[in-house]
Amino acid sequence: MSQDIKGTLPDSIVLPRHVAIVMDGNGRWAKRQGKPRHAGHRAGAENLRNIVKYCGDIGIEVLTVFAFSSENWRRPKTEVALLMQLFMDALKQESARLRDNNVRLRIIGDRSAFSARLQRQMGETEAITAACTGMLLQVAANYGGRWDVAQAVRRLVGRVKSGELEPSSIDEAAIAAELTFADRPDPDLFIRTGGEQRLSNFILWQSAYSELFFSDAYWPDFDEAALNVALRHFAGRQRRFGMTGEQVVTQVEGETSC
Ligand code: IPE
Ligand code: IPE
Ligand code: MG
Numbered sequence: 424m425s426q427d428i429k430g431t432l433p434d435s436i437v438l439p440r441h442v443a444i445v446m447d448g449n450g451r452w453a454k455r456q457g458k459p460r461h462a463g464h465r466a467g468a469e470n471l472r473n474i475v476k477y478c479g480d481i482g483i484e485v486l487t488v489f490a491f492s493s494e495n496w497r498r499p500k501t502e503v504a505l506l507m508q509l510f511m512d513a514l515k516q517e518s519a520r521l522r523d524n525n526v527r528l529r530i531i532g533d534r535s536a537f538s539a540r541l542q543r544q545m546g547e548t549e550a551i552t553a554a555c556t557g558m559l560l561q562v563a564a565n566y567g568g569r570w571d572v573a574q575a576v577r578r579l580v581g582r583v584k585s586g587e588l589e590p591s592s593i594d595e596a597a598i599a600a601e602l603t604f605a606d607r608p609d610p611d612l613f614i615r616t617g618g619e620q621r622l623s624n625f626i627l628w629q630s631a632y633s634e635l636f637f638s639d640a641y642w643p644d645f646d647e648a649a650l651n652v653a654l655r656h657f658a659g660r661q662r663r664f665g666m667t668g669e670q671v672v673t674q675v676e677g678e679t680s681c
Pocket of ligand 3: 447448449617
């Protein structure tokens with residue numbers, strides 16, 4: 424099915440290299456159907472499987488999804504426990520599929536708060552997919568944008584203390600180099616499903632120049648066709664990075680003429 428939908432994207436479309444998604448709306452999706460919240464989280468996990476496959480197929484380099492924020496611990500204990508179980512099950516069940524689809528998994532966030540069993544499983548699934556050369560799937564778990572900046576600062580201070588780094592050489596590049604996925608380009612396209620228009624402490628530093636796209640669809644309903652709409656919007660935007668529109672046009676013309 425995804426092949427057909429992919430056919431609706433023009434061949435020449437400019438795709439983002441890195442897509443980030445706040446997968447929001449599972450609870451409301453379930454409520455609308457008269458189901459318990461956990462049914463929404465299950466449906467959300469299934470949807471993620473389809474979107475991962477599709478993004479890999481169309482050539483997205485990095486997909487970063489927000490699965491559990493550093494603030495989501497505030498939810499009822501039963502919901503948190505269920506999300507942990509779902510995480511465990513998904514990691515176990517999806518390892519082989521990810522590997523077969525050539526998708527490499529990386530978990531980003533502070534994993535020390537998770538159970539030893541879950542941390543072990545995270546490591547195992549990452550190891551199973553470590554040699555995959557296709558898309559990188561980054562799952563943000565117990566992740567917060569502020570946490571990311573704080574851990575980067577902590578590492579920089581450590582380097583200053585050891586004499587490896589001068590305080591005067593701490594600039595934007597030095598901070599960026601210590602962030603959790605410093606080895607990857609910043610997200611080009613930042614999508615949030617579920618109708619809310621906020622960042623909720625997702626990748627704050629790295630989304631400084633991301634194009635934002637908000638969808639009213641609840642995450643379990645955000646299918647390949649819905650993603651195509653976001654990709655088309657992205658392709659239609661002019662990214663100026665502080666320059667004028669005319670400068671950007673001249674730059675692009677220069678690049679294509681030689
Ligand atoms: C997102 O869906 C999933 C997680 C935060 C784990 P929600 O559970 O936030 O769904 P809504 O926003 O209540 O509908
Ligand atoms: C953001 O959604 C976190 C994830 C999708 C994992 P939330 O549902 O937690 O965000 P708020 O609380 O509405 O801002
Ligand atoms: Mg929510």
